[in-house]
Amino acid sequence: MHVSGDDLQSPRTIPVQRGGVTARNRCRSRSPHVVKSIHADWLYGESSYLARPLCRTSLTLSVRADLDIGFGTWRASLGLWDDGAVRSSWSPLRTKWRGTGKRHTFSTTLLWEFAQVPLRSLSMQVLRHLPTSALAPLTLLLVGALQIGCSDSNISLEDLEAAAAKLETTAGEDADAGAAVMEILDVEKPNLKFGFIKLTDCAPLVIAKEKGYFEEEGLNVEIEAQSNWKVLLDRVIDGQLDGAHMLAGQPIGATIGFGTQAHVITAYSLDYNGNGITVSNEIWEQMQENDPALKSDTPPHPIPATSLKPIVDSYKQEGKDFNMGMVFPVSTHNYEIRYWLAAAGIHPGMYTEENIQGTVDADVLLSVTPPPQMPATLEAGTILGYCVGEPWNQQAVVKGIGVPVTTNYDIWKNNPEKVFGVTKEWDEKHPNTHLAVIKALIRAGKWLDATDENGVLVNRQEAAKILSGKDYVGADEDVIDNSMTGTFVFQETDVRPMPDFNVFFKYYASYPHYSDCIWFLTQMRRWGQITEGKPASWYAETAQEIYKPEIYRKAAAMLVAEGKASAEDFPAEDYDGYRDVTTEFIDGTPYDAKDPVGYVNGFEIGNKDPESLAKQ
Template identity: 65%
Template sequence: MYVVKILSKLKSLVHIVSFTSIITFSNFSFAEKLGWPEKEELTFGFIKLTDMAPIAIAYENGYFEEEGLYVTIEAQANWKVLLDGVIDGRLDGAHMLAGQPIAATIGYGTQADIITPFSMDLNGNAITVSNTIWEKMKVNVPKIADGRPLHPIKADALKPVVEEFKAKGKPFKMGMVFPVSTHNYELRYWLAAGGIHPGFYAPHKGDTSGKLQADALLSVTPPPQMPATLEAGTIYGYCVGEPWNQQAVFKGIGVPVVTDYEIWKNNPEKVFGITKAFAEKYPNTTIRLTRALIRAAKWLDENNNANRPAAVKILSQSNYVGADYDVIANSMTGTFEYEKGDKRSVPDFNVFFRHFATYPYYSDAIWYLTQMRRWGQISKDKSDEWYHETAKKVYRPDIYTKAALSLIKEGKMDVKDFPDFSTEDGYRSPQTHFIDDIIYDGSKPNEYINQFKIGLKQGDTI
């Protein structure tokens, strides 16, 4: 194995020397800017979800090696173990919940300077309920002409079920993957839009349960354990990424009722997280790993998802996601199955590169911060400027831009693949595609928070 590794390094070194020589003759200053990786051997962590795909593809397609990086990829037991691994240096970087670098930076849960130069995907999650709950819900769901449920299904259909549980003195329990996960905020958003209070956090009072004043009680369950926990009756529904919603369909134990694409069309999902110290100590390594991930993301989406079957085959390996090919393919190849047999076309259920998915927008970070404030994880009011400054500490489009421009100069990418870097300010245009029709403008965070009927507003405390 050691000899093979040395030969692999020599092969990649020859490639880089040859390539850099070409660049040197045509544009010497650019060759200097790209730079050699200061650290070549890296270990990256991930959780067994299909949206870790850019890391797997960058490895399997040789993009890391082409950057002079020799990467080991390790599955982690849960999101806390993964975050701790990046903080303590056991991992050089990781597939992360978008909320993790943000929460660490503001000191919620743990304190650490984590940044992201790369957004890993859009969409990819869903909310699943048990068969029993679905039977109670679906009488409240409008139908289309062929008798199937009309989508999107709002939490209005679940509210009478939750009220029935409350009347009987039974807590209505649901699972999400981590307190600062997209899944927690999406599940809360969907419930609240239907008049179901998902509960407040009060860290200033020592209460981090998130269950104060709650109609539905949300708790943490690691993604791969969601179906088994649902089947055991410990929870009645959950929000998770794939393939763990489709797994419930295949096992016949639950029904995904709404995707996050329907809750917020083209919402940001995971990010690739590294410490600020890593980026400062190894700037060339950071740019090169970002280049590899950008190339992988493009490969995943190019030619109308033509490479997705090959990606599914890779992800189904036990060292990656380890679920059956058909389970992963159910969502990764442009479809999504709700009730068993009710498979519908959702070409953007998983987006890795389209719609500038990989660009780390400040406004994406600010949305997470608004939800942290809405549900009490941020105890006190913050000024709009605080939101903007915090986003800029965590999301690093400057690193991304250097990586992207170098790929464009090499002919590996086209300028049209990216935002206009000369004018891009890091804020998406106001977004209108939410299940409750509330418009999100990342430049006005407090104005956004004040629109919600359920949740903390400016001036509110728990």
């Protein structure tokens, strides 16, 4: 029986006759025992077809290898399942096939069941107590099973029975060892497409794909770069994307109706920190003239905007616009550059119902520029500085066109930056799929923040190499490596260790804290994106509508049960979602998420609300 893309409909089961199957990858079963079904995924352009296996069970043990061959990188997988089946797969990770501008991907999973082999004896219960020493012979058993299914082999069924019996005996001798077993969720939608912008903080999505964490959760994920944040959000809302790497403010802005109206939620925070503010060489030289301390090869940090204020005032007196860039109206970058400017008495402008550009009373005009275009826009003189994520601050240094003057770690230590967002409707239709995605992202975050016994990040160089690929960030590996490996280059003479410039998991960075959501709401109110005062209770209730720690906690509990995480990796069960009150801002203003009205009123520049709202 031959299977082609034209034969597949979504979803249906393809019966396979006794005696074998020939699939597109030319793997042919020669065993008379049994191909029972074929599970094939066929992706062509925007079309997706899925032929489901006859049944879904839990994976007991899997063996996987990635092979570089002449026409790309392929993944060979072999798994033992608790229904006694051995399944293998041969699928492309990265291929060199291109045609009519579309990507072609084809993978098959063949299922063998050996009627005379007691593979059920290698069930969950036995493997739960399997010692490490038994893994090697079990791997040989699985390889032997594959050989019977796909090639002529000298290994007999009797050999397999003997190997299985030996393993069962060994397992019985060590019944108290205790090992967790992975639970495969019954995902509603296995084929997914996620969007991202070319920034290093898309790393958890990329790593979850490249390290096979999505695949291990039964997900076939494509991640696709988007041209800008608006396009990305619109495509999530209209269903072209299942979810996306989002600005932390995007689910919030969409849900409260600033700009596009849609209920978007997040159950996963992708990272802390990761942004910087860069000014042109000309502006930097003028800042040095205003503050002689900045003329040092290693000037003191953090650098406030006080030395920028006389320059802005001069532009204003001469009737010239002082233009700076940020990436989106509800981006962390917008609020961070506003915070930095306002802390030095520079007015960044107000939003009103009539002025959605946020330029009312502005000393500095802030405009939207897509992140990858920031350096070129600065070099062209269209803007005089910008706030953006990496690698686009480091790119300005490499190109010699600008100087990063501060990072958002200095504006607000360990501030939330990006999230993984989906619509509420999508979550309600695909709860298990969403849970599987969060599990994979948690594992990716842990991998990114893994350290050795000396606290040195051990996986970041590999991450930088992966992210530098043209399908991901597409910047030079050396440029990405700067910040990802715990250093930040302000100037050629000023290279500083910043181990927490990118934080993906530690400090509970991936947890969706209500207090983080409330901070964004306070900034939206401070600058007029929320046009009228709100009671304190509204801030808390809105955060609960958007941030979903209950999904995160469920995923975390599953990973702990599977032995892939420890309970200490996550906040305590009685944690209420509010981080401690902090003064770790560039101006020292304390932030208490349980007093949002008082926080908004505590700034010299920005909206003020009646104190009575604080008690409501």
